[in-house]
Amino acid sequence: MKRGGPIPRRTPLVSVTPLRKQSKSRTSREKRRDETKARLLVRMRCFNNNGGLCEICGQREAADPAHRLATGRNGGWHSSNLIAACRPCHDQQRDGKGGEQLATMLGQVLPSRVNGEQPVPACVPVQLVYGRVYLDDAGGFTEAIT
Known part of the structure; x- marks a missing residue:
């Protein structure tokens, strides 16, 4: 059974402008999401x-990733920079009561500048539970020969 003609529109048709070309650069939201994923992976690898x-005392459960070179001093979220x-x-x-000096001597904390240059965490040995080691960005370590 055929009904009446077409239903009249209540709103007028508007000409649609073509969508803007999607830029190939990622949005800041995508960059933050990728950075968060990367941080999570590094945290998991670290723990x-x-x-x-804890990689320092080996007695208690690890709660935090400790940055060897602080993020405020341009230290990143790399496995070689986290304990x-x-x-x-x-x-x-x-x-600030001498603990930082001891941690610096053991390589657990890195100074912001050494001879005018920023230290690279992967190139500075650190004293941990498993001995004096070099941390790498893949999440592993190699023994530091003294």
Whole structure:
């Protein structure tokens, strides 16, 4: 059964402008999402190195990734720049009561400049539970020969 004619439109038709060409550069939201994923992967790799225990004392569960070169000093989220640390060890590294000096001597904290240049965490050995080692960006380490 055929009904009446076409239904009248309540709104007038508007000419549609063609969509803008999508730029090939990523949006800031996509960049943040990718950066968050990368941080999560590095965190997981960092915590899995020592079975989830602190890499400094080896006794307590690791709670935080401790940056050897602080993010405020241009330290990034790279495996060679992170140590899985429990809260007391992490706080002791930055306490300002001599703990930072000891952590710097052990390579657990890096100074912002050495002879006018920024240190590269992968090139500076660090004293951890498994001995004096060089951390790499793949999440592993090699023994530092002294």
